[in-house]
Amino acid sequence: MNEALHALVQAVAGWGLDYRFLFDAYSRASLVDGALTTLALCLCAALGSLAVGLGLACALVSPRPVLAMPARAFVDVTRNTPTLVQLYCAFLVLNMLLTQAVGTGNPFTPFAWVVIVISLHKGAFHAEALRAGLQAVPATTLEAAGSLAFSAPQRFIYVQLPLALRFALPALVNNLIDLVKMTAIASAIAVNDVTYASIMIWTQSDNVIEMMVLLLAFYGALGLLVNAIGRWLEARLRMPGYGQ
Amino acid sequence: MPSTDTPLVRLRDVHLAFGATPVLKGIDLTVGKGQAVSIIGPSGSGKSTILRCLTGLLKPQRGELTVAGTAVHQLHGEAAHRPLRQRVGFVFQQYNLFPHLSVLDNLTVAPRKVLGLPAREAREQALALLAKVRMQHKAAAFPGELSGGQQQRVAIARALAMRPELILFDEVTSALDPEMVGEVLNVIGELTEEGMTCVLVTHEMRFAEGISDQVYFTEHGVIVEHGSAEQLFNHPGEARTQAFLQHALGQPGRRRIPDTYVLRNLSPYHLSV
Ligand SMILES: Nc1ncnc2c1ncn2[C@@H]1O[C@H](COP(=O)(O)OP(=O)(O)O)[C@@H](O)[C@H]1O
Ligand SMILES: [Mg+2]
Numbered sequence: 238m239n240e241a242l243h244a245l246v247q248a249v250a251g252w253g254l255d256y257r258f259l260f261d262a263y264s265r266a267s268l269v270d271g272a273l274t275t276l277a278l279c280l281c282a283a284l285g286s287l288a289v290g291l292g293l294a295c296a297l298v299s300p301r302p303v304l305a306m307p308a309r310a311f312v313d314v315t316r317n318t319p320t321l322v323q324l325y326c327a328f329l330v331l332n333m334l335l336t337q338a339v340g341t342g343n344p345f346t347p348f349a350w351v352v353i354v355i356s357l358h359k360g361a362f363h364a365e366a367l368r369a370g371l372q373a374v375p376a377t378t379l380e381a382a383g384s385l386a387f388s389a390p391q392r393f394i395y396v397q398l399p400l401a402l403r404f405a406l407p408a409l410v411n412n413l414i415d416l417v418k419m420t421a422i423a424s425a426i427a428v429n430d431v432t433y434a435s436i437m438i439w440t441q442s443d444n445v446i447e448m449m450v451l452l453l454a455f456y457g458a459l460g461l462l463v464n465a466i467g468r469w470l471e472a473r474l475r476m477p478g479y480g481q
Numbered sequence: 482m483p484s485t486d487t488p489l490v491r492l493r494d495v496h497l498a499f500g501a502t503p504v505l506k507g508i509d510l511t512v513g514k515g516q517a518v519s520i521i522g523p524s525g526s527g528k529s530t531i532l533r534c535l536t537g538l539l540k541p542q543r544g545e546l547t548v549a550g551t552a553v554h555q556l557h558g559e560a561a562h563r564p565l566r567q568r569v570g571f572v573f574q575q576y577n578l579f580p581h582l583s584v585l586d587n588l589t590v591a592p593r594k595v596l597g598l599p600a601r602e603a604r605e606q607a608l609a610l611l612a613k614v615r616m617q618h619k620a621a622a623f624p625g626e627l628s629g630g631q632q633q634r635v636a637i638a639r640a641l642a643m644r645p646e647l648i649l650f651d652e653v654t655s656a657l658d659p660e661m662v663g664e665v666l667n668v669i670g671e672l673t674e675e676g677m678t679c680v681l682v683t684h685e686m687r688f689a690e691g692i693s694d695q696v697y698f699t700e701h702g703v704i705v706e707h708g709s710a711e712q713l714f715n716h717p718g719e720a721r722t723q724a725f726l727q728h729a730l731g732q733p734g735r736r737r738i739p740d741t742y743v744l745r746n747l748s749p750y751h752l753s754v
Contacts, residue, residue: 381577384536385591385643386566389559395590399581478625479580 254447264438271434272455278351278420278430279459283413285356290363290409294401297368308364315361321422324354328426351423359416366408370401403474410467417459431455488547489514489647489678490535495544497530504530505541506702512647512680512695517673519681519689519710522699523725528682531699532649535680536569537562549646567595570640570648574655576632578624584611584635585620588642596643603642610638614668630661634668641672648672650681686729690714698722 246256258264296308315323328350336343345353374397382392402409424433435448490512497505504527512518520528533539534546537553546553551565578587588607592598598606611617614634624632633653640648650669654662666688673679673692683689689696690710697707698717706719717723 375577377573377575377577378579380538381571381573381579382591383538383559384566384569384571385639386563386595387591388563388595391594395594396579403581474581476580476625477623478627479623 254450255444256447256451258438258442258444258447264442267429267434267437268431268451271429271431274348274423274429274434275420275431275455275459278348278355278423278428279417281352282355282359282416282420285352286359286363286412286416287409289356289360290367293360293364294367294371297364298371312361312364315358316365320354320358320419321425323358324351324422324425327354347426347428348423350426351420351428355416355419355422359412359419362412362415363405363409366405366412367401369408370403370405371397373404374400403476406467406471406474410464410470413467414460414463417463418456421456487514488512489516489549490518490680491545491547492531492534493545495531495534495541495546497527497534497539497541504702505534508544508699508702508704510697510704510707512678514646515676515678516694517679517681517692518695518697519683519693520697520699521683521686521689521725521729522697522705526699527702528699529651532571532651532680532682535649536566536571563595567643568646570643570645572633572636572640572648572650572653574652576624576629576636576656578632578636578639580624582623583620584616584622584624584627587624587635588639591639592642607638607642610641611635613641613671614638615664628661629657630664633657633661633665637665637668637672647678647680650679650683652682652684654683654685684729686714686726698725700725 242259246259249256259268293308293312296304297312299305299308328347332343332345332350335345378400379392379397382396387395420430421432423430424436427433432452435452439445439448488511490510492508492510495505495508496503508527508531510518510520510531520531522528530539534541535548535553537556541554544554548565549568553562553565556562556565578584579590582590585604585607588610589598589600589603592603592606593600608617608620611620614637616631616634616638619627619631619635624635627635637648637653653669654665657665662685666685669679669681670688670692681689681693693710695707696710696713698705698713698719698721700721706713706717706722708718713722714726717726
């Protein structure tokens with residue numbers, strides 16, 4: 238492992254790229270720590286956003302205006318304002334109000350605020366994709382489920398949602414790839430994600446180019462991973478012969 | 482001959498309008514246990530609407546509907562209709578199978594989730610029903626991989642899997658290519674011979690004539706005439722019925738039942754009536 242790293246660092250040194258800071262235990266630890274934090278952010282926000290998206294989508298297609306109208310308003314406001322501004326707003330305003338109210342008992346860390354803001358923001362996008370999926374399920378298919386005496390929740394769980402997920406999957410994967418990149422805003426409130434760790438290193442070592450290459454490669458690899466998982470899911474959930 | 486002493490379905494003066502448009506204008510209809518009753522009539526005459534009222538998918542504004550001992554017109558809300566829908570199967574023109582489930586799962590999901598059958602029992606029942614409709618070799622296939630006739634036979638098996646007392650068929654062969662009509666009608670014919678109570682909306686006049694205990698002719702939301710198949714098809718009393726039958730039977734394209742079907746299944750049954 239270490240030998241391979243040495244060889245790699247040696248190889249790119251020929252192109253004028255100096256990656257020797259990777260042998261510095263402190264830099265390396267903070268970079269690995271940052272990468273793990275980004276992974277944790279991605280995982281938490283992905284799950285959080287999907288949960289938010291599902292809840293919002295159900296509210297959006299609800300025949301009851303008390304559910305549908307607030308959901309629509311939330312989705313529109315959230316989708317049309319910058320995530321970074323939302324994060325500042327949450328962390329600088331909400332967090333401050335919360336601290337004033339409960340003192341040091343405030344349970345929300347900066348990490349938690351990032352997860353919450355991204356979950357809500359991306360949840361609004363998921364909600365639109367899922368809403369389209371839910372509405373694309375033919376009424377006749379639902380009527381068939383009804384005539385088999387499914388209750389409304391059973392019909393949703395066993396028929397409407399599985400079909401809606403399949404229709405919405407490409408859009409959801411797209412949103413999740415975007416979510417991975419969006420976690421970089423955590424650096425704005427000093428959460429030690431991979432971007433923040435990189436900034437700390439390049440301000441000290443003056444190696445912006447090397448760090449940029451590393452950072453872009455890292456996010457690129459994560460995005461490709463999400464894409465691969467999406468493809469795998471699409472293949473798994475494929476409905477043979479459907480729509481032909 | 483099945484008796485009409487204990488009707489499984491009874492409609493009394495059923496009226497239904499969509500907005501200001503009256504669609505059913507006083508329907509009376511009775512189906513005895515074990516009977517096969519066909520509803521024929523021109524498109525738009527309200528046949529599907531009658532079937533949809535039977536399971537409460539549509540609510541008549543006036544009249545009484547009793548189905549399998551349940552006063553359907555007195556039910557309110559989705560949940561109240563569930564016990565009724567467990568006992569009444571519905572087969573649709575467009576099959577409406579669940580495209581994300583295999584054929585086997587299409588047949589097991591409702592018995593398991595609604596009736597609470599154990600997985601193994603639901604599976605065994607499903608395989609037996611698939612054998613009955615001659616689809617056991619496609620248990621692992623998905624609906625999208627099947628022909629229309631095959632999908633419709635699976636849809637019939639799916640309805641049977643709920644162990645219904647009554648099955649409603651709404652133009653179940655109208656979307657099929659002519660060569661597949663026979664395989665579906667064969668399955669329905671066998672069901673009626675076994676004593677399953679069936680209400681069929683159909684344009685297959687020969688088939689209706691062959692299997693029905695009673696035939697109702699509807700037009701513009703009223704029952705113009707009803708009677709035994711022999712009576713209605715051979716000695717219709719109303720001019721409108723005569724005109725419709727002449728039109729329906731006169732078109733060569735409508736006679737889509739293969740002769741083999743008529744010979745193999747219908748003639749003996751017909752004689753025994
Ligand atoms: N949901 C609906 N809203 C308004 N009109 C409808 C609706 N469903 C059916 N109709 C009308 O009711 C009449 C009877 O329809 P239907 O029962 O489907 O006829 P059939 O099955 O005999 O062809 C038709 O004129 C049709 O246009
Ligand atoms: Mg119809």
